[in-house]
Amino acid sequence: MTDAIFPQVRIVSTRLLRPDTVETLLNRLVQGGGIRRMSLNGPGIPATVPYGPARGQPNPHPDRKAIRVGDQDVQLQVQVGTIILELEDESYIPAIEEAVDDVFAEKGFSCTVQQGRYMKTQPSLSDYARYGPDADRDLLGLADPRRKDGLVIIQGTK
Amino acid sequence: MAYKPQYGPGTSIVAENRRKQMNPNQKLEKMRDVTDEDIVLILGHRAPGAAYPTAHPPLAEQQEPDCPIRKIVTPTEGAKAGDRVRYIQFTDSMFFAPCHPYQRTYTECYRFRGIDPGTLSGRQIVECRERDLEKYSKELITTELLDPARTGIRGATVHGHSLRLAENGMMFDMLQRSVLGEDGVVKYIKNQIGEPLDRAVAIGKPMDEKWLKDHTTIFHSLGGSAYRDDAEYIEYVQRIHTLRTKYGFLPKED
Numbered sequence: 478m479t480d481a482i483f484p485q486v487r488i489v490s491t492r493l494l495r496p497d498t499v500e501t502l503l504n505r506l507v508q509g510g511g512i513r514r515m516s517l518n519g520p521g522i523p524a525t526v527p528y529g530p531a532r533g534q535p536n537p538h539p540d541r542k543a544i545r546v547g548d549q550d551v552q553l554q555v556q557v558g559t560i561i562l563e564l565e566d567e568s569y570i571p572a573i574e575e576a577v578d579d580v581f582a583e584k585g586f587s588c589t590v591q592q593g594r595y596m597k598t599q600p601s602l603s604d605y606a607r608y609g610p611d612a613d614r615d616l617l618g619l620a621d622p623r624r625k626d627g628l629v630i631i632q633g634t635k
Numbered sequence: 636m637a638y639k640p641q642y643g644p645g646t647s648i649v650a651e652n653r654r655k656q657m658n659p660n661q662k663l664e665k666m667r668d669v670t671d672e673d674i675v676l677i678l679g680h681r682a683p684g685a686a687y688p689t690a691h692p693p694l695a696e697q698q699e700p701d702c703p704i705r706k707i708v709t710p711t712e713g714a715k716a717g718d719r720v721r722y723i724q725f726t727d728s729m730f731f732a733p734c735h736p737y738q739r740t741y742t743e744c745y746r747f748r749g750i751d752p753g754t755l756s757g758r759q760i761v762e763c764r765e766r767d768l769e770k771y772s773k774e775l776i777t778t779e780l781l782d783p784a785r786t787g788i789r790g791a792t793v794h795g796h797s798l799r800l801a802e803n804g805m806m807f808d809m810l811q812r813s814v815l816g817e818d819g820v821v822k823y824i825k826n827q828i829g830e831p832l833d834r835a836v837a838i839g840k841p842m843d844e845k846w847l848k849d850h851t852t853i854f855h856s857l858g859g860s861a862y863r864d865d866a867e868y869i870e871y872v873q874r875i876h877t878l879r880t881k882y883g884f885l886p887k888e889d
Contacts, residue, residue, distance in 0.1 A: 493801045520798055522809050529791020531829045538811050556807060558799055584802070 483513060484567045485595050488560040488577055490588035493519060498580070499557045500544040505576035507547045507631055511569030512562050514596070516619045517551075519558035547631040561595045561619075642745075644871035647860045653852045656734065656742045656780065663778035667839035674772050676836050677788055679826030680721045680765060687765050689717040711749040713764020720751075723772045724760040724827065726793045728785040728806040731847040731859060735759075738852045742780070747771050757796040758789065776838065779850055783821035784841035787813065790827035804841060815841070 494502075499517070506512060522541040526534045543550045564570070574590045581588040597604075597618025604612065608622050616622040642654040655661050672683045681688065691697065694715050699705055727735045734742070736759035740752040743761055750771070753760040763771065775781060776788070784805050787795065795807040803815050810829040813821050822835040842850075854862035863869065 491799060493799050493807055495802050498802065520794065520807055520809065526810060526829045527792060529828045531791070534830065536810055536829065537831075538809070540811070556801070586802075 481594075481598050484564050484570070485593065486562050486564065486570060486573060487591045487593065487595050488562070488573070488588060489591065490558065490581065491586045492584075493556045493558045496540055496542055496544050496553055496557075498584075499553070500546065502560070502577070502580045503544070503546045503551075505580060506560075506562070506573060509569060509572040509576060511565045511572075513565060514563040514615075514619070516561040516596075517553070517555060517557045517559075518561065519555035521555050522553075546629075549629050549631050551629050552626070563596060642741075645865045645868040647854075647865040647868070648849065649852055649854050649860050650865060650868055652733075652850055653738055653741075656738060656852060657745050659746045663774070663780065665777055666779055666781075666842075667777050667783075669773065669777050669836070669838055671769065671773065673836045673838075674769055674776065676832055676834075677776075677823050677826055678721070678723060678769070678772060679790070679828055679830060680719075680768075687713075687716065687718050690719045691717040693717050711764060711767050712770075713766040713768070714749060716764075716766060718764040718766050720762050721765045721768050722760050722762045722790070723768060723775070723788065724758055724790050724793065725775070725781075726758045726787040726789045726796050726806070727853075728787075728795070728800065729797050729853060729855070730785060730800055730806075731844075731851040731853060731855065732785040732796075733782050733842075733847065733850045733852065734780045734786070735853050739775075739780070743771070743775075746774075758793040781838075782842045782847060783813065783838050784815065785847065788823070788827045790829075792829060813838070 488502075503515075506515075522538050523536055524541070526532055526536050540556055541553060543552045545551075562573070570590070570592065577588050577590055600612070600614070600617050604617050608617070613622040615628065642657040643650060645651070645653070656663070675681065675683045694710055694717065725734070725739060727739075736754045736756070739759040739761075740754045743750055743752050747763070747767075749763050749767055751762040753762070761768075761771070787793070787806055787808055789808065789810075789812065792810050794809060798807045800806060805813070805815050805821075810825060812825040812827065812829060813823045815821055819840050820837050821839065821841060822837045823832065824835050825831050848859055851859060854860060854865070856862070
């Protein structure tokens with residue numbers, strides 16, 4: 478869960494992004510610092526075919542791959558369309574806007590940085606019913622806390 | 636005076652395109668060449684060159700009941716041979732795809748025989764006898780009803796019609812059945828249900844934005860022609876809405 482005192486921004490592009498674009502953008506954001514938590518959103522790319530006659534067969538997809546962010550490998554499971562960030566304070570927002578403008582300058586489509594409230598501040602009744610009283614509060618509202626692979630922690634930005 | 640179908644209301648380019656696609660007297664523009672074998676590969680119902688599996692003996696070999704309707708209706712080639720019923724399913728992006736589910740169903744009903752279309756919000760399936768299906772699929776794929784980037788041939792896992800496009804302009808497909816090659820040509824590397832193909836099937840280059848906007852049958856207020864700008868269309872839809880609402884109260888005509 479987030480504390481309401483921390484500002485949040487959402488980076489939304491008009492196209493769904495390729496993994497190498499995401500890698501470039503995230504590395505720029507991480508270098509700028511000031512990010513407490515980050516969530517990558519977009520339509521899921523399953524490892525196996527989920528429906529139909531070919532159900533269960535492997536689903537080779539070039540966009541479902543690991544990217545290098547900071548000092549960590551991040552396994553992408555979605556085609557990234559939106560990036561949600563929780564920041565230390567509002568002073569980091571201009572640097573984020575500048576990084577986004579730089580990365581998307583040559584792309585031929587736009588990307589906006591919006592400020593607002595995009596993460597849950599307290600667990601909902603549905604969260605309680607679904608994940609129980611001991612669910613990881615760092616993940617509630619961002620991802621399924623029952624997932625085994627958990628968070629990726631990118632260190633060394635301070 | 637002989638009845639002359641109007642196919643649909645509207646004065647906008649979108650309405651005009653819809654009428655053009657529905658009118659069986661209007662020949663659809665051929666955009667690309669795809670071989671019969673390529674179609675069989677994309678459909679994935681049988682191996683190329685294999686015989687058509689049958690659901691019943693050919694009509695000529697079986698005793699038909701004495702039925703007046705059977706005397707009126709000429710069977711299609713597939714029905715005559717007793718083929719199985721198989722399908723093709725399309726997903727059309729909301730970003731100016733040349734066709735969309737309801738439009739596909741209307742178009743197919745006007746143009747093809749012996750079909751059973753199913754219309755959903757994000758996909759449209761058409762079922763018919765296998766041999767007829769291959770013939771109809773060829774027309775659906777090679778003509779202006781399909782754009783390689785904004786239309787997907789997807790038997791299952793169709794998600795993507797309402798999503799943002801990918802960076803290269805392709806519609807999102809979680810199984811990535813079609814890829815845009817370095818040469819700018821879209822190739823199907825999996826069949827419509829997501830099984831990898833032995834060889835890639837090229838279906839041509841994506842159309843440019845101008846062509847798509849000139850040929851789309853989808854109203855889009857951002858960047859295209861807005862539905863509200865077509866007064867005739869609005870009037871027609873409002874008339875249908877009013878009449879069917881009033882009909883619920885069983886009105887009496889004065």
